[in-house]
Amino acid sequence: MTxxxxxxxxxxxxxxxxxxxxxxxKVVHAVDDISLDIxxxxxxxxxxxxxxxxxxxxxxxxxxxxxxxxxxxxxGQDVFRLEGKELRKFxxxxxxxxxxxxxxxxxxxxxxxxxxxxxxxxGLARKDEIRKNVLEILEMVGLSPAKMFIxxxxxxxxxxxxxxxxxxRAIALRPKFIVADEPVSALDMSVRSQILTLIKNLQKDLGxxxxxxxxxxxxxxxxxxxxxxxxxxxxxxxxxxxxxxGNPLHPYTKLLISATPVPNPxxxxxxxxxxxxxxxxxPIDLPSGCxxxxxxxxxxxxxxxxxxxxxAGGGHLVACHLC
Amino acid sequence: xxxxxxxxxxxxxxxxxxxxxxKAVDDVDLRIxxxxxxxxxxxxxxxxxxxxxxxxxxxxxPGRIISGKILFKDRNLLDxxxxxxxxxxxxxxxxxxxDPMTYLNPVMKVKDQIAEVILLHQSESKRKAKEKxxxxxxxxxxxxxxxxxxxxxxxxxxxxxxxxxxxAMALSCNPALLIADEPTTALDVTVQAQVLNLIKDLKKxxxxxxxxxTHDLGIVADICDEVNVMYAGKIVEHADxxxxxENPLHPYTQGLLSSxxxxxxxxxxxxxxxxxVPDLINPPQGCRFNPRCKLARxxxxxxVPLPIEIELGHTVSCCxxx
Numbered sequence: 001m002t003x004x005x006x007x008x009x010x011x012x013x014x015x016x017x018x019x020x021x022x023x024x025x026k027v028v029h030a031v032d033d034i035s036l037d038i039x040x041x042x043x044x045x046x047x048x049x050x051x052x053x054x055x056x057x058x059x060x061x062x063x064x065x066x067x068x069x070x071x072x073x074x075x076g077q078d079v080f081r082l083e084g085k086e087l088r089k090f091x092x093x094x095x096x097x098x099x100x101x102x103x104x105x106x107x108x109x110x111x112x113x114x115x116x117x118x119x120x121x122x123g124l125a126r127k128d129e130i131r132k133n134v135l136e137i138l139e140m141v142g143l144s145p146a147k148m149f150i151x152x153x154x155x156x157x158x159x160x161x162x163x164x165x166x167x168x169r170a171i172a173l174r175p176k177f178i179v180a181d182e183p184v185s186a187l188d189m190s191v192r193s194q195i196l197t198l199i200k201n202l203q204k205d206l207g208x209x210x211x212x213x214x215x216x217x218x219x220x221x222x223x224x225x226x227x228x229x230x231x232x233x234x235x236x237x238x239x240x241x242x243x244x245x246g247n248p249l250h251p252y253t254k255l256l257i258s259a260t261p262v263p264n265p266x267x268x269x270x271x272x273x274x275x276x277x278x279x280x281x282x283p284i285d286l287p288s289g290c291x292x293x294x295x296x297x298x299x300x301x302x303x304x305x306x307x308x309x310x311x312a313g314g315g316h317l318v319a320c321h322l323c
Numbered sequence: 324x325x326x327x328x329x330x331x332x333x334x335x336x337x338x339x340x341x342x343x344x345x346k347a348v349d350d351v352d353l354r355i356x357x358x359x360x361x362x363x364x365x366x367x368x369x370x371x372x373x374x375x376x377x378x379x380x381x382x383x384x385p386g387r388i389i390s391g392k393i394l395f396k397d398r399n400l401l402d403x404x405x406x407x408x409x410x411x412x413x414x415x416x417x418x419x420x421x422d423p424m425t426y427l428n429p430v431m432k433v434k435d436q437i438a439e440v441i442l443l444h445q446s447e448s449k450r451k452a453k454e455k456x457x458x459x460x461x462x463x464x465x466x467x468x469x470x471x472x473x474x475x476x477x478x479x480x481x482x483x484x485x486x487x488x489x490x491a492m493a494l495s496c497n498p499a500l501l502i503a504d505e506p507t508t509a510l511d512v513t514v515q516a517q518v519l520n521l522i523k524d525l526k527k528x529x530x531x532x533x534x535x536x537t538h539d540l541g542i543v544a545d546i547c548d549e550v551n552v553m554y555a556g557k558i559v560e561h562a563d564x565x566x567x568x569e570n571p572l573h574p575y576t577q578g579l580l581s582s583x584x585x586x587x588x589x590x591x592x593x594x595x596x597x598x599x600v601p602d603l604i605n606p607p608q609g610c611r612f613n614p615r616c617k618l619a620r621x622x623x624x625x626x627v628p629l630p631i632e633i634e635l636g637h638t639v640s641c642c643x644x645x
Binding site: 050188192217260269276280295 | 482484519520545565584586587594596597
């Protein structure tokens with residue numbers, strides 16, 4: 001398999017000033033030294049709790065923010081060195097689906113305008129062609145008959161339909177790579193599987209590669225090929241889906257799996273429980289050594305030495321002294 | 324037979340808006356027995372929160388309770404005066420909300436907020452309430468170093484801690500019924516697990532009855548004894564939790580359960596319910612689920628299905644049965 005995105009020692013720190021007269025200068029370690037490959041055609045799940053840096057990582061991959069250090073190689077080119085024509089080509093090939101379909105569509109523009117705008121920006125079609133293209137794309141995302149929808153405004157649509165519009169905009173220019181940032185967490189449960197099915201089918205039809213960001217391990221199980229578990233800006237574990245659910249190694253992964261509610265009263269009441277201590281610490285004042293050690297049930301040398309990401313066999317990577 | 328604590332009978336709560344009448348709660352029956360955990364599951368806008376607000380008699384304008392009865396310990400809450408109702412809220416029935424920050428006063432210390440509830444309902448001296456009782460309830464919800472946290476303001480606390488404070492306030496007067504409206508939706512999974520464990524433990528310790536409102540089928544499976552499934556202002560199915568998950572009868576419940584994803588199994592193709600939740604100003608004729616139902620027949624478009632008890636404790640409102 002070919003590597004589409006190669007992330008190498010990527011770091012993003014945000015400076016914050018606190019204290020009297022804002023003299024105290026500190027940094028938020030949003031993404032802290034992450035290396036990772038995304039293969040062509042796969043769906044890589046990125047899982048973590050709020051504030052773990054998963055959205056910042058996504059924004060870095062799309063060059064919506066500049067990194068503190070490190071590089072992202074997309075299709076053989078360093079994303080942060082792209083300029084002019086090359087950068088525009090990259091913008092066509094890498095797209096994003098946002099979490100909140102209510103906030104990510106301009107309420108004053110028609111669907112034709114919203115989904116057609118990528119063609120205008122990139123100068124790829126004339127006005128009459130744009131309308132034809134938009135109609136076609138709307139049918140692809142299941143808004144059919146498209147003629148009924150194209151001249152309406154976002155407020156006339158339900159949450160699920162709006163997310164379909166967001167997806168239509170993302171696939172309009174036939175990208176190679178799409179970051180889906182919690183695309184179903186704002187949706188009602190009966191609509192969720194509709195959108196997930198659409199995302200799955202589009203991958204088959206268009207040969208897409210996804211980075212699927214979520215906090216829901218149940219969604220990852222049925223949608224992704226590989227999973228990355230992130231905590232406070234670092235990767236703690238990475239493996240293919242079967243391996244991760246069958247043989248989770250890191251105590252944090254075990255904790256996440258045990259904390260995810262299971263829609264089955266029998267197994268919900270009989271399965272093994274791990275309960276975490278406390279809550280996620282601040283990414284400004286990071287814990288020493290392993291970042292998870294203040295909440296980990298099995299610490300020993302973890303408070304002093306930060307564990308490296310190492311291979312536990314068969315491409316199953318884990319950062320833990322105990323594994 | 325267990326002793327009945329709360330019975331909601333034919334409750335209707337409508338909202339009179341400029342767009343039309345929103346039938347948020349339309350003919351709802353609900354029963355909670357002593358010591359039971361009852362789940363109310365549904366999607367956003369289906370009326371589950373308004374059912375809870377109706378029980379507390381806190382329906383915001385332009386909403387109004389149109390008809391029905393809410394029997395709590397054999398008294399109809401809808402007949403009570405506002406003063407008597409105030410005696411019940413917080414003391415007999417208390418509520419925990421979804422977003423803890425919105426329901427805490429940002430300029431009041433934790434101890435003052437909790438003491439307020441205690442002073443209102445119990446004859447305690449101000450000093451005693453603040454010094455002893457507050458620490459006691461904070462300990463009860465497993466807050467580490469309670470005397471320190473009592474001096475904090477809400478913004479100094481994390482999301483999970485804030486939710487614990489709300490639970491502490493709700494339980495401070497030993498109510499008979501706790502209504503928890505999506506108590507963990509705003510929290511991360513690991514913290515959610517902590518709060519759910521706390522609720523389970525407190526239930527065991529105090530024997531309190533619980534009405535848990537949620538959209539998460541996993542949380543219901545974990546905590547509740549029985550479940551009510553709500554769709555578009557109506558309760559479509561009620562059963563014991565094990566029965567409901569094993570043998571769901573209503574097509575909506577079946578759809579929800581088969582489309583729910585689990586960490587325990589891989590699904591190649593996902594099952595879906597087509598369409599989206601209807602608008603409650605002009606709900607569909609007949610059964611409200613019929614436009615999305617694969618099994619809908621002509622009958623479903625005309626007749627509003629009434630609840631039928633299929634077996635003891637398992638009720639369904641669907642034209643396909645009976």
